[in-house]
Amino acid sequence: MEVNIEAKRILAVSISKLYASRTQRGGLRLHRSLLLSLVMRSARDIYHASRECEAPSEAQSAPEEPMDTGSSPEEASRQPEPQLATSGAETCSDSEEPASDAEEYDCEIAEDKENLSPARQSRKRRGKASAAPDFLPSKRARLEPGEERHAAPLGSCRAGAGDSLTTLSLNRVIPAF
Amino acid sequence: MAGPGGGSSDVQWCFSQVKGAMDDDVAEADIISTVEFNHSGELLATGDKGGRVVIFQQEPESKNQPQCRGEYNVYSTFQSHEPEFDYLKSLEIEEKINKIRWLPQKNAAQFLLSTNDKTIKLWKISERDKRPEGYNLKEEDGRYRDPNTVTTLRVPVFRPMDLMVEASPRRVFANAHTYHINSISVNSDHETYLSADDLRINLWHLEITDRSFNIVDIKPANMEELTEVITAAEFHPYQCNTFVYSSSKGTIRLCDMRASALCDTHAKMFEEPEDPNNRSFFSEIISSISDVKFSHSGRYMMTRDYLSVKIWDLNMETRPVETYQVHEYLRSKLCSLYENDCIFDKFECCWNGNDSVVMTGSYNNFFRMFDRGYRHDVTFEASRENSKPRSVLKPRKVSTGGKRKKDEISVDSLDFNKKILHTAWHPLDNIIAVATTNNLYIFQDKVN
Numbered sequence: 001m002e003v004n005i006e007a008k009r010i011l012a013v014s015i016s017k018l019y020a021s022r023t024q025r026g027g028l029r030l031h032r033s034l035l036l037s038l039v040m041r042s043a044r045d046i047y048h049a050s051r052e053c054e055a056p057s058e059a060q061s062a063p064e065e066p067m068d069t070g071s072s073p074e075e076a077s078r079q080p081e082p083q084l085a086t087s088g089a090e091t092c093s094d095s096e097e098p099a100s101d102a103e104e105y106d107c108e109i110a111e112d113k114e115n116l117s118p119a120r121q122s123r124k125r126r127g128k129a130s131a132a133p134d135f136l137p138s139k140r141a142r143l144e145p146g147e148e149r150h151a152a153p154l155g156s157c158r159a160g161a162g163d164s165l166t167t168l169s170l171n172r173v174i175p176a177f
Numbered sequence: 178m179a180g181p182g183g184g185s186s187d188v189q190w191c192f193s194q195v196k197g198a199m200d201d202d203v204a205e206a207d208i209i210s211t212v213e214f215n216h217s218g219e220l221l222a223t224g225d226k227g228g229r230v231v232i233f234q235q236e237p238e239s240k241n242q243p244q245c246r247g248e249y250n251v252y253s254t255f256q257s258h259e260p261e262f263d264y265l266k267s268l269e270i271e272e273k274i275n276k277i278r279w280l281p282q283k284n285a286a287q288f289l290l291s292t293n294d295k296t297i298k299l300w301k302i303s304e305r306d307k308r309p310e311g312y313n314l315k316e317e318d319g320r321y322r323d324p325n326t327v328t329t330l331r332v333p334v335f336r337p338m339d340l341m342v343e344a345s346p347r348r349v350f351a352n353a354h355t356y357h358i359n360s361i362s363v364n365s366d367h368e369t370y371l372s373a374d375d376l377r378i379n380l381w382h383l384e385i386t387d388r389s390f391n392i393v394d395i396k397p398a399n400m401e402e403l404t405e406v407i408t409a410a411e412f413h414p415y416q417c418n419t420f421v422y423s424s425s426k427g428t429i430r431l432c433d434m435r436a437s438a439l440c441d442t443h444a445k446m447f448e449e450p451e452d453p454n455n456r457s458f459f460s461e462i463i464s465s466i467s468d469v470k471f472s473h474s475g476r477y478m479m480t481r482d483y484l485s486v487k488i489w490d491l492n493m494e495t496r497p498v499e500t501y502q503v504h505e506y507l508r509s510k511l512c513s514l515y516e517n518d519c520i521f522d523k524f525e526c527c528w529n530g531n532d533s534v535v536m537t538g539s540y541n542n543f544f545r546m547f548d549r550g551y552r553h554d555v556t557f558e559a560s561r562e563n564s565k566p567r568s569v570l571k572p573r574k575v576s577t578g579g580k581r582k583k584d585e586i587s588v589d590s591l592d593f594n595k596k597i598l599h600t601a602w603h604p605l606d607n608i609i610a611v612a613t614t615n616n617l618y619i620f621q622d623k624v625n
Contacts, residue, residue, distance in 0.1 A: 006512075010458060010512070010515070013515070013516055017518075025269050025271050026268070026269060026270065026271035026273075026294055026357070027263075027266070027268040027269070027270075027357075029357060030356055030357070030375040030376070030403075030406055031357075031359075031375055031406045031408065031425055031465075032521055034403060034404075034405075034406055034425060035425065035461065035462045035465065035521065038461045038462070039458055039459065039461070039462065039515070042458050042461075043458060
């Protein structure tokens with residue numbers, strides 16, 4: 001559990017650093033963004049690994065959702081990651097993207113099982129044990145006039161992401177601090 | 178007490194000078210961002226966050242005080258880069274000078290390259306100590322004379338004047354980098370140089386500003402697949418076809434420009450396998466290489482990552498030949514260092530003139546020297562308290578646990594806001610320049 005708490009904390013710190021770096025003079029630093037995303041990835045892997053250990057007990061209380069705790073939750077929750085990396089990499093002029101990514105991320109950590117099906121549109125349904133994780137900012141992204149808020153399409157434009165992310169596996173659970 | 182230097186272990190380092198404001202309140206523009214001696218060591222250049230370059234010149238040794246080498250005094254100050262705005266991306270381009278590299282001297286003038294995140298400039302620094310006097314059509318103050326009043330003709334002659342040092346930008350190399358420039362390196366052919374950003378390395382000719390050749394491009398087709406960036410690059414000291422670049426993954430690639438126009442395929446790759454015992458959340462960050470420097474001999478290269486300095490033999494790719502721990506006591510503090518951003522600090526490193534000693538900075542205004550021959554290392558502090566002229570530097574020690582001895586400092590008392598990122602060693606003598614946040618310290622060995 002300690003590992004879990006530590007992972008959450010590191011995730012929170014990392015996300016706030018990512019936010020802060022958007023307003024830095026000189027624009028987004030690619031190297032720093034990359035390192036932040038690597039740390040976030042490690043922390044997230046550990047977080048999910050420890051969550052999966054608790055998963056069997058939670059699944060009982062939410063019978064509607066599929067029990068698929070294999071690769072899909074990781075797939076779903078990895079999906080905003082590349083968006084984050086992309087916007088970091090391409091010196092973000094679109095200030096919305098990371099914010100909405102972080103928010104999706106927020107919901108997905110809390111509600112992995114909800115987002116397995118691409119048909120599910122409502123991200124905001126709060127499950128039993130899943131009030132918004134307190135470590136993430138609650139700010140919602142500002143929309144341009146005419147834009148709608150919508151759930152990110154799973155796996156749509158991210159063909160490359162899937163390939164690159166298959167290298168990540170639960171073997172990356174890192175116990176040492 | 179003795180410290181490493183020059184291959185013998187009886188060098189005593191003494192304070193010589195400190196440059197910069199004495200206030201504790203540091204103006205951001207005054208933060209020193211690069212330090213570099215020229216090839217003779219007579220000139221010492223610093224760049225700061227405000228885009229200024231300050232050049233110090235060593236005074237010739239005086240006959241009165243043969244014990245002291247000449248002092249460094251301000252020679253020239255100029256604004257190299259200004260803040261700019263990229264309108265397409267709505268981004269400000271910082272004026273901070275990332276690197277300065279001197280060109281070898283060819284004539285009376287001195288030339289240096291200075292770069293910020295996007296633009297490299299070639300500066301000519303020249304002296305003027307005479308001026309023409311005795312014009313026929315002009316008065317001495319510059320006003321034009323009425324030609325009708327000219328009754329005799331004379332030839333203007335040069336007369337001495339107070340020394341004036343002028344810096345003028347001779348070339349501007351712009352618009353070649355999408356990402357932030359981290360390194361520049363002059364080739365041993367003295368005609369070309371390279372500039373490296375996070376994903377690409379470009380080759381320039383010093384005379385040509387409107388185009389450059391891209392020689393390394395590690396940008397993936399899909400940016401989501403990005404796994405590493407270029408962190409530093411340098412040309413070999415005398416093989417004009419060879420250069421190296423380091424990555425955020427802790428690898429160094431050596432490239433040969435004769436092999437192909439695009440050097441994406443390395444000739445050699447230097448990588449040390451990771452110690453599985455040291456694995457943590459932050460392993461990737463601390464293995465990122467922040468600086469790479471060839472030895473003067475060209476046989477070795479040195480890399481700096483967050484916790485260590487490694488010396489590599491160019492003939493062996495599998496592991497470094499020497500590894501020196503700079504501040505291993507920080508390994509258990511990586512989480513806090515991540516939170517306060519210190520883990521992202523990019524420390525530089527340097528060789529002494531005969532490659533027997535290497536030096537790098539640390540926190541609490543400490544800097545470390547490692548004597549490769551005698552296997553002796555020492556820690557010194559750059560502080561105003563130790564700044565009596567010619568006072569010998571006392572070695573410092575960080576207590577790593579258990580009982581703290583007298584004069585030792587505990588890890589928790591270290592000031593992480595006081596960091597030495599930039600150091601330089603005179604190419605020939607035992608003179609070092611160490612930059613704290615906004616001050617430049619010059620230390621020399623005691624000449625008896």
